[in-house]
Amino acid sequence: MLSKTLNISTSPHIRSGTSTSVIMKNVVFALIPIAAYAVYAFGLGALFVLATAVISCVATEHVLCKLSGKESTISDWSAVITGLLLGLTLPPIFPLWMTFLGGIVAIALGKFAFGGLGYNVFNPALVGRAVLQAAFPVAITTWSEVFSDHRFSAISSSVLTLPFYEPVVDGNSGATPLSAFKFDQVSVSISDLAFGLTSGSTGETSAIVIIIGGIYLIVRKMMNWRIPISILGSVYALSGILYLIDNQLYPSPNFMLFSGGLMLGAFFMASDMVGSPITSCGVIIYGVFIGVVVVVIRIWGGLPEGVMYAILLGNALSPQIDKLIKPRVYGTSKSNSKL
Amino acid sequence: MLKISTHTFKHGIHPPEHKNDTNGLPIRQFPFAPVIILPVVQHIGAPSKIIIREGQEVERGQLLAKADGYVSVPLHSPVSGTVRKIQNVPTISGKMVPGIYLEPYPASGQEVMEGVPIDADTATKEEILQAIQNAGIVGLGGAAFPTHVKLKVPDDKRCEVLLINGIECEPYLTTDHRVMLEQADDIFMGIRYLLKATGAKRVIIGIEANKQDAANHLVKSIPGDLPIAIRVVPVKYPQGSEKMLITSVLDREVPSGGLPIDVNVVVVNVATTAEIGRLLPHGRGIQERVVTITGPAIKKKGNYLIPIGTPLRYVLQHVGMNEPISEVYMGGPMMGVAVSNLDISIVKGTSGILAFGNKEVIRTHKIYPCIKCGACVEACPISLNPSRLGILARFDAFDEMVNQYNLMDCFECGSCSYVCPSNIPLVQYFRLSKSLVRKRNAQTQTDAK
Numbered sequence: 001m002l003s004k005t006l007n008i009s010t011s012p013h014i015r016s017g018t019s020t021s022v023i024m025k026n027v028v029f030a031l032i033p034i035a036a037y038a039v040y041a042f043g044l045g046a047l048f049v050l051a052t053a054v055i056s057c058v059a060t061e062h063v064l065c066k067l068s069g070k071e072s073t074i075s076d077w078s079a080v081i082t083g084l085l086l087g088l089t090l091p092p093i094f095p096l097w098m099t100f101l102g103g104i105v106a107i108a109l110g111k112f113a114f115g116g117l118g119y120n121v122f123n124p125a126l127v128g129r130a131v132l133q134a135a136f137p138v139a140i141t142t143w144s145e146v147f148s149d150h151r152f153s154a155i156s157s158s159v160l161t162l163p164f165y166e167p168v169v170d171g172n173s174g175a176t177p178l179s180a181f182k183f184d185q186v187s188v189s190i191s192d193l194a195f196g197l198t199s200g201s202t203g204e205t206s207a208i209v210i211i212i213g214g215i216y217l218i219v220r221k222m223m224n225w226r227i228p229i230s231i232l233g234s235v236y237a238l239s240g241i242l243y244l245i246d247n248q249l250y251p252s253p254n255f256m257l258f259s260g261g262l263m264l265g266a267f268f269m270a271s272d273m274v275g276s277p278i279t280s281c282g283v284i285i286y287g288v289f290i291g292v293v294v295v296v297i298r299i300w301g302g303l304p305e306g307v308m309y310a311i312l313l314g315n316a317l318s319p320q321i322d323k324l325i326k327p328r329v330y331g332t333s334k335s336n337s338k339l
Numbered sequence: 340m341l342k343i344s345t346h347t348f349k350h351g352i353h354p355p356e357h358k359n360d361t362n363g364l365p366i367r368q369f370p371f372a373p374v375i376i377l378p379v380v381q382h383i384g385a386p387s388k389i390i391i392r393e394g395q396e397v398e399r400g401q402l403l404a405k406a407d408g409y410v411s412v413p414l415h416s417p418v419s420g421t422v423r424k425i426q427n428v429p430t431i432s433g434k435m436v437p438g439i440y441l442e443p444y445p446a447s448g449q450e451v452m453e454g455v456p457i458d459a460d461t462a463t464k465e466e467i468l469q470a471i472q473n474a475g476i477v478g479l480g481g482a483a484f485p486t487h488v489k490l491k492v493p494d495d496k497r498c499e500v501l502l503i504n505g506i507e508c509e510p511y512l513t514t515d516h517r518v519m520l521e522q523a524d525d526i527f528m529g530i531r532y533l534l535k536a537t538g539a540k541r542v543i544i545g546i547e548a549n550k551q552d553a554a555n556h557l558v559k560s561i562p563g564d565l566p567i568a569i570r571v572v573p574v575k576y577p578q579g580s581e582k583m584l585i586t587s588v589l590d591r592e593v594p595s596g597g598l599p600i601d602v603n604v605v606v607v608n609v610a611t612t613a614e615i616g617r618l619l620p621h622g623r624g625i626q627e628r629v630v631t632i633t634g635p636a637i638k639k640k641g642n643y644l645i646p647i648g649t650p651l652r653y654v655l656q657h658v659g660m661n662e663p664i665s666e667v668y669m670g671g672p673m674m675g676v677a678v679s680n681l682d683i684s685i686v687k688g689t690s691g692i693l694a695f696g697n698k699e700v701i702r703t704h705k706i707y708p709c710i711k712c713g714a715c716v717e718a719c720p721i722s723l724n725p726s727r728l729g730i731l732a733r734f735d736a737f738d739e740m741v742n743q744y745n746l747m748d749c750f751e752c753g754s755c756s757y758v759c760p761s762n763i764p765l766v767q768y769f770r771l772s773k774s775l776v777r778k779r780n781a782q783t784q785t786d787a788k
Contacts, residue, residue, distance in 0.1 A: 007666050007700065008677040010767040012753035013693075014354055014510065018714075018760045020707035076707060118708030118761075224713065273712045278726055280717075322727070329745045330349070330582065330721035331595035 023222045024077035030213035031084045031268065037209045038202040042092035042144060043151025045159045046202040052096045054083030056103025057124075064112050078117050082106050085125035088203025088264060089308070090132070093144045093156040097163035098136055102128040122315045123272050126308050133308075139167050143176055143199040176200045177259045179304040181251055193258035204261045214267035223271050226280060230287025231266040231294070232257060238295045250299060262294060265307035275315035282318070282325040290314040341558060341571045343548045348586040351575040351720050352754045354510050354673065356549060361633050362513040364641045366521055369627075370657065375418055375441040375648035377403065378428050381686040382477040383484045384410035389439065395422045400452035400623050403439055412475045412485050415624030417646035418443035419450075429680050431669055441648065454622025459531040467536045467619070474618045475625045475687070480504065480515075480579065480608035481670050483688030486615070489607070490536045492600060499603035501539035502588060503530065503612055505546040505553065506572070506579035509671025512691045514629040515609050517642045519546070519553035522613045523560045529616030530565060537605045541566040544609070545588045547574045576673060577752040581606045583720050595748050610690075630654075630685060634693035636664045645685050652681040654692060662696035673753045707761035715755035715765060721748055725755035725765045732768035737776050746772060 039047045061079040065072040073079075086106050090099060106128025114120040133140050144156060158167035177188040177198050192198050193207060203210075217223035240253040256262070270276065270290055277286050290310045297306025379386040387404035391397060397416045404414040420443040428438030457470040472487040492498045503526070507515040519526065530542055546554045546569060554571050561567045572578060572587045582593045584606060591602040599606050614625060627647060633640040638659035645654065651667070668675040669689050685692075715725035723745055731740045740746040746769065755765040 006664070006677075006679060006681070008679045009666065009700075010764060010770075011668075011672075011674050011676065012757045012766070013666070013668055013672040013675065013677065013695075014757065015704065015762065016352070016354070016758050016760075018758075019705070020710055020712075020761045021705075023710075023712070023760055116708065118710050273710045276711070278711050278713045278716050278724065280713075283713075322724075326724065327716075327722040329595065329723060329748055330586075331592050331597065331748065332745065 021076045024081060026217060026220060026222050027081050027268070028077055028084065030216050031081065031088070034088060034203055034206075034209050034213055034264070035084060037206050038088065038092070041146050041205050042202060043148070044155045045094075045144060045151075046092040048096055048155070048159055049090050049092060049094050049099050049202060050084065050087035052099040053087030053090070053103050054080055056100040057083035057086065057107050060104045060107040061111075064108060073117060076117060079107060082111070082124045082128075085123075085203075085269060086128045089125065089129045089201050089261060091140060091143050092202045093142065093158045095139060095158055095161040095167045097161065098132060098139060102132045105131045118274055120274055121319070122312055123269050123275050126269060126312055126315075129308055130312065141179075142167070146199050146205065176204075176304065177255070178298065181255070181259075181304075188255070188259070190254045190258055193255070198259075201261060203264045207258045207263045210263040210267055214271075217267075217271075223267070224273070224276070224280075224283055226283045227271040227276060227287050228266040230284045231270055231291045232262070234288040234291030235262060235294055238292060239299075242295075242299065256295065256298065260298075260305045261307040265311055266290075269307075270311045270314060275311075275318060277318045277321040277325065279322070279325055279327055281327070282321040285321055285325065286314050286318055289317060341551065341554050341569060343571045343573055344587075345573070346587060346590060347573055347575060348578065348583040348720055349722060350718055350754075351577065351583070352718050352757055353574070354576055354757060356574070357511045357633070358513050358516070358549065360640050361511075361631050361642055362516050362550075364513075364517075366517050366629050366642045366644050369643040369645040369649065369654070371418055371443045371646060372649045372653040373442070374423070374650065375420070375443060375646060376428050376438055376650055376682075376684045377414060377417075377441065377648040378430050378436045378438040378684065378686065379404050379414060380430060380436045381414070381483060381647070381688065382412050383482070384408070384412070384488075386436065387411060387414045389425060389437065391422055391439070393422055393424055396420070397422060397441070398452050399450065400454070400626060402624065406472060410485055410488055412472055412477055412487075413624065414439075415475055415626055416441065417626040417648055420444050429683050430686075431676050431678060431683050433679060451621075451623060451626065454624070456622050457532075457619045459528070459535060459619070462535070464536055464538070467532050470619050470622070471532070471536070471615060474615070474623065476611060476614055476618070477687050478608055479610040479614060479628060479687065479690065481674070481688050481690050483686070486607065486611055490533065490605060492537055492605070496600045497603055498537040498539045498600060498605050499541070500589065500605075501530070501533055501537055501542045502584060502599075502604050502606045503542060503544040503609050504579060504581070504584055504606050505544055505550070505609040506584055507550070508547060508574075508576045508579035509673055509675070509691070510576075511633050511693055512631045512671050513633075514631050514642055514690055516550050516553055518610045518613050518629055519550065520556055522617070523557055525613040525616040526557070526609060527560070527562055527565060527567075527616065528620065529612035529614070530567065532615050532619055533605075533607055533612060534565075539605065541568065543567075543588055544569045545584050546571050547578060548572065549574050577720055577754065580720070580750060580752060582750070595745065625687060628685075628687060628689070630689055631691040632658050633691070634668075634695050635699045636660050636662050636694040636696040647685060647687060649685045650681075651678065651683050651685065651692070654685065655681065655694065660694065662698070664694045665697045665700045666695045668693045668695075673757065674751065704762040706763060709761055709763060712760060714758040714760065718754040718758045720752060720754060721745075721750070723749060725769075728772075729763055729765045729768055732772050737772055737779070740772055741776055746776065749773065
């Protein structure tokens, strides 16, 4: 038994066993109930949008890897996450050709242009969505009614718009709670928001399903809990102060917390490890920054919703946060660490 | 039961311990191999100088090679026998170094030569330090740094606490555990010498909570005249590192680039302490050491007292294997070195031998890009940013690594690589970067001259 050649490797010779693809797979697991609930609430349109986004992202990743002569990286599951997240930020009656384009942009511009997984500065799904918002401002703010009776039997014609054609907007579009509040000063009850009984993007429906998915990842130590907590905490605190000042002009903090894309963004997009700072302290600064920007855009900005821009700004800031916030190295004095 | 203290160092990891296979097994004497191979490089510092010739008959305990300078130790014969040849022998690093082949007398009683005894009460500090060097003692925890050099307190410094390291934080290893259970008297005798050599006022023995039995045993047998306290600390890797132990037990931080004596502490491994206590009263040199032989592929796992110079191949044949072995490590699984050649020998610094079969070794670790998950940042005991350092290493950005990210403070514990979900060989990057930086610095120094 000793004649065989020995293998050698460098220490450490044991590993904790978690792997990047396992982490990514678990994020997908956590997103599946959210996607399923979106399909349940919005019907076939949401299903097609989500499926198209995932297919587009995975296909783009595969093709770009092959074109650049590298091994395909779709097995790390990160493209599936990008696809799901992109689909969840789009309206359930969004034209499929635009969705497909968004997937290509998300992977090609949001991820590949920076060097692939780990090197991207911005959350790729949000890059895709930001481009779509700039290119198709009408289509991306056209919402369908939630829990409509024929959501599984009929499909909005806008979904099947031919490529490069403008979608025809059906008469059934509903307003999101945030735009209703901003433009018509109509508030929606928190329980409707929590259970997803409101119009909005496919993924911004039920806050409860999102929180469950987030808790699953936090318990499995695959998400830094400080990110969602600091974002939600700062949104709640800041809008709470404003609400105390004037409860007619400003929305209640609970409404702020549960409406729009905040839950999804805080738990699944801002928490993307690649785009967030690496230290615990840095992560809290990042979270608070995002929370403040969300409140500022929602209350004083021209748009009803600002989660996407807030996270993209946070992503842009995080390399700087990492440069500034360095933990004190053992055995060095405080003044030596470059704070 | 001793109370477990709550204070500990920052971060660290909890790898599976795997100590139960061997921690209940008493130390057993290992037989003499038909040939003993002694490399002259078994310690950090200058190689020992061979003073015997081929064909010479030597006694067990006889001096074979003397220390070559201050940072060096002598080498003693672990057996009575004949010097077969003196030629280059392989070492674990792959380097060939001069070595001595000894053939033990098969039927000899193997009595050990007595030297000049050193009395802990009457000997001076200098005499004790000299005796420790003469006994060929090095750090038995694995570092193999000459102990007398480490014990020498510079004139401008003062040693307040003598810290005895009984942490043994590497998974699988149980040598220090058994030594504490079985050699308490030797440890206390060793402490007498060390107290005198360092001038320390008090002694703390640091032990991890997974060795409560050893701590309880030692507490019961502390001699009344010795100022010894025993501190049980929570289990966490890499607590056995001097810096981490000092922080856990004394809440002091060794300054970056400094030594324990800068915070008035001298740290000595517990097995080294026992060896000093055993050898100095007889003026003998070190001939054997306790080694944990374990791992899934080993049949007769255990803690063995093995003569220095016993070939690894003989050791493995003697303990037997359950399956064909795939990898063998000398030392623990976190910081130990993979063996490429079974013709190397057990040396003074060998604390463990681990053997793994094909089933247990996962060699398909796919390396993913760094996703900045921060697991390494949460693991690094000295609060470095291994993620950032790893990226910089790939771009050879050594200046930035050293000046802005404290590369040279890394002591290569491997915690970052252990937790990395992307399987990035971080600690290997840092090892290479550090040695390149050292080489470059040496080059600039010679150029300056």
